[in-house]
Amino acid sequence: MLEPTNNNELPAIPGKRYFTIGEVSELCAVKPHVLRYWEQEFPQLKPVKRRGNRRYYQREDVLTIRQIRGLLYDQGYTIGGARQRMSDEGGAGTMTVEMQAVIKETIEELEDVLKVLRPGK
Numbered sequence: 001m002l003e004p005t006n007n008n009e010l011p012a013i014p015g016k017r018y019f020t021i022g023e024v025s026e027l028c029a030v031k032p033h034v035l036r037y038w039e040q041e042f043p044q045l046k047p048v049k050r051r052g053n054r055r056y057y058q059r060e061d062v063l064t065i066r067q068i069r070g071l072l073y074d075q076g077y078t079i080g081g082a083r084q085r086m087s088d089e090g091g092a093g094t095m096t097v098e099m100q101a102v103i104k105e106t107i108e109e110l111e112d113v114l115k116v117l118r119p120g121k
Helices: 021-028 032-041 059-074 079-090 097-117
Strands: 048-050 054-057
Touching (some): 021 054, 021 059, 054 059, 059 079
C-alpha cells in the first residue's frame, strides 16, 4: 500500500472516543515508534495511558498528530521548527498578516451591511 503524500489523502477519523496507537498509526500514516518519539518532542501530544502503560489517543490527539505530520512531511519543517510553530499557534496574539487582512475586510463588509440596514444614521 502506498503511503499518503499529504494530509488530504488520509482516511476519515471515526467517531470513537479513544484510539489505540495502532489505529492512530493507520489514521495518520505514521509508524507507532514515530508517534512515541513525537510524544517526547511535542508537549501538546499527551495520550491517556492506562493498564500496562498502553496509550489511548483522543480525537484532538489525532488532529494534533496530523498537524505535526503536515508540518514535518508536507511543509518540510524540522522537529524543532515544527515544535516552535505548534507552540506559536497555541500562544495568544500570533496572527498571520493574511488572517489580519481577512478580519479587517470582514469588518469593513459588516460595517457596509450595517449602513444598508440603518440608512438613517
